[in-house]
Amino acid sequence: MRVSFASEPAPEVENEDYVFAVPGLVCVLDGVTAPAELETGCVHGTPWYVRQLAARMALAYAAAPAGDLGDLVATAIEAVRGDHGGACDLGHPGTPSSTVCMLRAGDERADWLVLSDSPLVLDRNGVVEAVTDHRLKRTSVREREAVAARTAPVGSPGHRALVLALVESQRPYRNQPGGYWLAAATPEAGQHAMTGSEPLGGAARLTRAALLTDGASRGVETFGLYNWAGLLKRAEEAGPDAVIGDVREAEDADLAGSQRPRIKAHDDATAAFVTF
Numbered sequence: 500m501r502v503s504f505a506s507e508p509a510p511e512v513e514n515e516d517y518v519f520a521v522p523g524l525v526c527v528l529d530g531v532t533a534p535a536e537l538e539t540g541c542v543h544g545t546p547w548y549v550r551q552l553a554a555r556m557a558l559a560y561a562a563a564p565a566g567d568l569g570d571l572v573a574t575a576i577e578a579v580r581g582d583h584g585g586a587c588d589l590g591h592p593g594t595p596s597s598t599v600c601m602l603r604a605g606d607e608r609a610d611w612l613v614l615s616d617s618p619l620v621l622d623r624n625g626v627v628e629a630v631t632d633h634r635l636k637r638t639s640v641r642e643r644e645a646v647a648a649r650t651a652p653v654g655s656p657g658h659r660a661l662v663l664a665l666v667e668s669q670r671p672y673r674n675q676p677g678g679y680w681l682a683a684a685t686p687e688a689g690q691h692a693m694t695g696s697e698p699l700g701g702a703a704r705l706t707r708a709a710l711l712t713d714g715a716s717r718g719v720e721t722f723g724l725y726n727w728a729g730l731l732k733r734a735e736e737a738g739p740d741a742v743i744g745d746v747r748e749a750e751d752a753d754l755a756g757s758q759r760p761r762i763k764a765h766d767d768a769t770a771a772f773v774t775f
Contacts, residue, residue: 500525500604504771505740507747509714509763516712516769517549517597523605524560525771528553529598529617529712531681532763534663540591543583548595551579552682556601565605568612572599572689576682589684592670596683599692600710602773607698609705609775614692615681618716620727621697622707627728629719632693634679639668646762653756653764662762699775707731708773714766715743721759722749731772739770 502525508514515530530549533539541548555575563571580589587594598615611630613619619630636643642665651657672678680691697705709731718724724745725733734742746768754764 500602500609501774502771503734503739504769505738505743506767506769507740507743508767509765512767513546514767515545515549516714516767517553518710518769518771519553519557520771521557521560523564524557524601524603525710525773526553526556526599526601527617527710527712527769527771528600528682529615529714529767529769531596531598533593533595534666536663537593537666538591539593539595540588541583541595542586543595545595545597548579549597551582552576552597555579555582556599560603564603568601568603568610568694569689569692572601572612572614572682572692573686574689576684576689577686580684580686583684592673594684596673596681598712599682600712602708602710604699604775607700609697609699609708610694611697611708612692612694614688615679616713618711618713618720620709620711620731621705622728622731623697623703624706626703627726627731629727630693630695632679635669635681638672638678639665642668647760649757649760653754653761658756665762704775706775707735709734709739710771710773712767712769714768715739715746715770717761717766717768718742718746718749721761722746724749734770734772735774739772742770743768 530545600617
């Protein structure tokens, strides 16, 4: 497995994404932004949480490289609970959290895990599919539609109020049956991730993959710059940083969101490209 990656924060903010690769494993994390107006019960913040979670995942993988990926995520979440040091309210609905997108290569198969909305793009010898966890988008539909209604420019007070209403509406559904799951302070979330396994040999073998935060997947899902196969081609020919550059150009061309409504004008963007 050969891995290349790039990560870039949105302008003038600290990067809440994280990516790491160790022999046999690559993982992309997207920390959930906590609006300044809303409490989180945590003294550390989202960037800290994402970095701790990544470190704990790497340690869990080193301890059990062939273990269940859901167990790996659960172990890391439990370890980060201890890293908070008792200073934070881990039962708060806004406690720092993150998506997880993970790919592990073995001798004959590659295993993957997707938790929340960081897509995994798989190329099975020419057949391209994106694996995305849509459970978050199925919550707070009315509030989400209000944000997408283009009634106010991105970042304006009116738009900001709609985004806050959406975040507050989503919080009660976090890590709850019938809601959506992501890495936060509930180890059980690891068992609710989407998982799968792909052959590395034969006619339907896995040949390429991309792990993306939603800031990078905007190139397909928000701006329609190319399809998933086109994104893989762009990453292979020009590198993951080119994918992010394409997104930045599209964001800058529509800062008000009048053409492509979205929660943020810019978002942290991370892309990892894998070949076998």
